[in-house]
Every structure is written in C-alpha cells, then in structure tokens.
Amino acid sequence: MALRAGKLACDMRYIELPAFDNRISRIALGVNKTGNKNSATPEKESRRVSFYHEAIDLGINFFDTAELYGGGYSEEVLGKALKGSYRYDNIICTKFNAKNSSKEKIQTSLEGSLRRLKTEYVDLYLAHWPNPNVPFDNLLESLQKFKKQGKIRSFGLSNATLSEIERFYLLNDSQPCVIENEYNIIDRSVEDGILPFVQRSGCLFLSYSPLAQGIAITKNKEIDILCNKYRCTIQQLFLAWIHDRDVVSIVRTMNSNHLQDNVLSLTIKLETHEKQLLQDTFSLKKIKVNIESINLDKSPYVSVQDAIENFQDLIPSPLMLSNRIDRGYDFSPLRLVKNGNRYDILNGFGMSEIKKIWAWKISRPYDNKMDAYIYNDL
Numbered sequence: 085m086a087l088r089a090g091k092l093a094c095d096m097r098y099i100e101l102p103a104f105d106n107r108i109s110r111i112a113l114g115v116n117k118t119g120n121k122n123s124a125t126p127e128k129e130s131r132r133v134s135f136y137h138e139a140i141d142l143g144i145n146f147f148d149t150a151e152l153y154g155g156g157y158s159e160e161v162l163g164k165a166l167k168g169s170y171r172y173d174n175i176i177c178t179k180f181n182a183k184n185s186s187k188e189k190i191q192t193s194l195e196g197s198l199r200r201l202k203t204e205y206v207d208l209y210l211a212h213w214p215n216p217n218v219p220f221d222n223l224l225e226s227l228q229k230f231k232k233q234g235k236i237r238s239f240g241l242s243n244a245t246l247s248e249i250e251r252f253y254l255l256n257d258s259q260p261c262v263i264e265n266e267y268n269i270i271d272r273s274v275e276d277g278i279l280p281f282v283q284r285s286g287c288l289f290l291s292y293s294p295l296a297q298g299i300a301i302t303k304n305k306e307i308d309i310l311c312n313k314y315r316c317t318i319q320q321l322f323l324a325w326i327h328d329r330d331v332v333s334i335v336r337t338m339n340s341n342h343l344q345d346n347v348l349s350l351t352i353k354l355e356t357h358e359k360q361l362l363q364d365t366f367s368l369k370k371i372k373v374n375i376e377s378i379n380l381d382k383s384p385y386v387s388v389q390d391a392i393e394n395f396q397d398l399i400p401s402p403l404m405l406s407n408r409i410d411r412g413y414d415f416s417p418l419r420l421v422k423n424g425n426r427y428d429i430l431n432g433f434g435m436s437e438i439k440k441i442w443a444w445k446i447s448r449p450y451d452n453k454m455d456a457y458i459y460n461d462l
Contacts, residue, residue, distance in 0.1 A: 096143025097350045099332060101260070101288055105237075106175055106207070110327055111346055112146035113139045114292065114336040116153040118161050129161055135338055136165035140174065142347050148264075148290070148334045150179035150212055151193060152399065156200050163202035176201060177208035177262070177290070179242055182400050185215040190226045194235060208262050209236040213243045213400045216407040220248075220255050228256075238262055240287070245413050246277040253285055264290035264334075266416065269325050269366045270457070271296065273416050283330060294326050294333040295319050297432050299459065306361060314352050316345075323349035325362050368457040370417050375441050375452050378420065378427045383438045388449070391442035398439060405443035415440050418456040430459050 098107040118124075118132060136147070147166070149158045159178060166174055178201065184193040197206060209227065214220075227239040240262030241252055249263055263282050267274050268291070282289045298319075311318060326333055327350055335346045354362075384398070385391040391402040409415070418437050419430040429437045444454055 095347055095351050097327070099288070099330065101286065106145070108175060108288070108332055109143055109145045110332055110350060111144055111323075112148050112177070112290065112332050112334045113144050113343075114148045114334040115158050115162050116149065117336060117338065118154045118158045120154040121157045121160070124157065129164070132161050132338070133165040135340070135343075136162065137170075138340060139343060140170065142343065144347070145173060146175045146177065146332060148177045148292075150181075151184075151197050151200075152179070152181055152212060156196065159197055159200035163200055167202050171203055175207040176203065177210065177264075178206050179210045179212040179264075182211065182213040182215040182404065185211060185218040185223055187222060187226050190223075194230060198235065205235050205237060207237045209239045210242045210262060210264055211240075211244075213404070214241055214248050214252075214408070216404065216411055220252050224252070224255055240264070242290075242292075244278075245408075246281060247412055249278060249281060253281075253287070258285070260286040260288070262288045262290065264292060266293045267291035267326065267331065268294050268296040269322050269362055270299075270368060271416060272363075272367075279329070279331075289331045290334055291326060291331045292334045294335065295322050299430065299432070304365065307365060310358060310361070316349070316352060320345055320349040320352060321354075321362060324352035324354050325359055328354070328359065368459070370455050370457060372453040373418065373420065373427060373456040375444065375454050377425070378418070378429065378441065379423070380438060380441065382429075382434055383442070385438075385442050388442070388445050391439075391446060398435065400439070402439050402442040402446060405439060406446035409443060409447040415444075415455070418454055420456045420458055422458055422460045427456070427458075 097110045099110060100107050113136070115136070147162055149162050151159065162176065166176065178197050180190060180193040180197070184190055194209065198204065209230065211223065227236070230236045231239065238261065241249060242264040244252070244263065244265065253261060263278070265274050265278060267279070279289060307318060310321060323333060323346060335343070337343050337346070384396050385402070394401040394403060418440065419433045420427040421430055441454070
C-alpha cells in the first residue's frame with residue numbers, strides 16, 4: 085500500500101538556483117495528455133483545471149507543456165488554470181516545435197504560446213529538439229531578444245546531446261540555461277556527461293519520464309522488503325532514487341492518488357546501499373541488435389525514401405534525426421522486447437523508436453547494428 089498522508093503541501097521540496105528567481109518544486113506536472121480541442125468537452129476541461137489547482141495545493145509550482153501537445157490545446161487549458169493570481173506564483177515551461185526554430189517562425193511560435201497560455205511571458209522557453217538546420221547563434225539571437233523584451237525569463241534545450249548543450253552554453257556566454265532530457269533509474273545515459281556538465285555549470289536539469297513511462301516492473305524479494313520498509317510503491321522508490329540528484333522530475337498523471345504518491349516520495353530517504361540495490365536491480369545491459377530483426381509492422385514508412393519524404397509530417401522527422409546523427413548525435417539505446425528470434429518495440433515507445441531506426445537507415449545505410457536495451461530482463 086502506498087505511503088499516504090492527509091496534508092501534503094508541507095512534504096514538497098524545492099530547488100533554489102542563483103540564476104533563477106523562483107523556488108522550483110522538485111516535482112513538476114507535465115500536461116501533455118490533454119488530447120486535442122476536437123475531443124474536448126467543458127466537463128473534461130473543468131476537471132483538468134481543477135486537477136492543476138489540486139497540484140498547486142500539493143506544493144507543485146512548475147508546469148511543463150509544449151505547443152505540440154494537443155496542437156496547442158495543452159497550453160490553452162493550462163492558461164485557463166493559471167490565470168489571475170495563480171499565474172505569478174507558478175512557473176510555466178513550454179517548448180517550441182523544432183521546425184519553428186528559424187528567426188521567421190519562432191516569433192510566431194512564441195506569440196501563439198503566449199496567446200494560448202493567456203500570459204505576457206513564459207518562465208522557461210525550450211527548443212523541443214535542436215534543429216540541425218538552424219545554427220545555435222541564430223537561435224540564441226531570437227531567444228535573447230525575447231528575454232530582453234520580457235516575453236521569456238529563461239530558455240534552453242530539450243532532447244539535446246552533450247556536444248549540443250556545451251555549444252549552446254558557450255555561445256550563450258556561459259550563462260545558466262535549462263535542459264530537459266529523459267532520465268530515470270533504467271535509462272541513466274545522461275549521467276555519462278550531460279548531467280554532470282549541467283549541474284557543474286549552474287544550469288537546471290528537468291527529468292522527463294522519471295518513472296520510465298510506467299513500464300511493467302517485476303519486483304524481487306529484496307525490492308519487496310524495501311517497499312515494505314517505506315510502506316511505498318515501486319514507483320515511489322524510483323522517484324526517491326532520482327530526488328537525490330538535484331533535478332526536477334516531471335510526472336505525468338491525471339490521477340489524484342498517483343499525484344499524492346509522487347509528492348510523498350519526497351519523504352523517502354534511501355540509504356546508500358538501498359540506492360545501489362535499486363541501480364543494480366534495474367540496470368539494463370546495452371547490446372548491439374540487427375535492426376532487420378526488429379518488427380516494424382506499425383511503421384508509417386516502408387522505405388528509406390518514404391522516411392525521407394515524411395508525408396505524415398512527423399516531428400522530429402527521420403531526416404532531421406539523421407542530420408543529427410551525421411553531426412555526432414548519439415541516440416539513446418532502442419527499447420526492445422525479445423519475441424522469439426525477433427524483437428518488438430517496447431509498448432509505449434513505438435513511434436519514437438521507429439523514427440530512430442529509419443533515421444539510422446538514412447544516415448548509416450551500410451551499418452545495420454544499433455544499441456538497444458532488452459526489457460525482458462526487468
């Protein structure tokens with residue numbers, strides 16, 4: 085049974101960084117699952133607004149969204165929730181589409197986000213993915229202009245590599261920025277360089293998918309003992325492990341009990357050997373997999389040319405990702421499940437992994453081996 089309490093706002097913990105004026109709650113709420121406006125009803129919208137207010141009552145003061153989520157509808161609902169006095173006590177982080185990174189398009193992109201969010205400024209404005217066709221000095225010129233105009237308070241990158249982050253940081257005169265990448269106890273690849281650099285530079289690191297997107301986990305006896313000791317769920321252990329790393333964890337839920345559980349994970353103080361036990365239990369060995377042995381029956385592409393043309397207008401496109409490979413981008417390992425002599429893509433990761441595979445085929449036509457994690461072992 086999960087750890088529970090009556091009043092939870094006092095359990096919230098905050099990060100204070102000199103470069104950022106606000107105290108930032110260690111747990112942020114990701115608001116990407118609003119659906120789009122066509123599927124919306126007044127009742128659903130009202131429930132979401134109430135849920136965001138519930139998060140605020142629990143001490144959460146950070147909300148993560150993007151212009152891509154629901155075609156902008158996510159920003160629209162969040163704007164309704166944070167209007168009036170709610171706005172000034174809370175932090176809005178939104179992201180612009182990679183294809184809107186040019187000077188001509190990013191202005192329109194920001195104005196659209198401000199309009200939907202019903203605010204005069206956003207606290208954090210991030211590139212959802214670095215666009216390899218837009219030099220960072222051009223991008224920074226736009227972002228610095230917006231900051232001087234008071235339309236954004238800070239900016240940064242999402243889904244970026246170490247080399248991209250280092251270059252962005254140096255071109256920004258070594259001023260602290262914001263980095264949002266995937267990080268959890270299963271995918272710890274950012275520890276190899278990104279996280280140490282970000283923290284050494286006084287930047288803010290936002291961890292998305294801190295619960296590894298809720299993949300099914302089989303507990304063993306030692307993990308059961310740990311859950312019983314802290315009277316918590318395995319998901320709360322995952323969060324407790326990551327809280328020790330001075331990052332902000334972006335959780336995505338519309339369930340009140342789950343949200344309370346997430347906040348209560350802040351009260352769990354794992355001992356050193358317990359952290360090591362979790363790491364040892366949930367670490368996956370990276371292997372090389374022949375991409376021709378991966379089932380791509382749900383792929384919208386049937387050929388390399390198909391992937392290059394990207395008629396479905398998927399973002400980022402395989403071609404954009406292949407350009408990043410050519411510039412030294414190192415993909416995180418594919419997430420696969422063994423199925424006889426072949427592999428299936430882990431449930432919930434289909435399109436992201438499909439695009440990575442086709443990007444690899446475009447960029448590396450003579451190399452059919454990619455790094456992968458095999459999740460059957462968890």
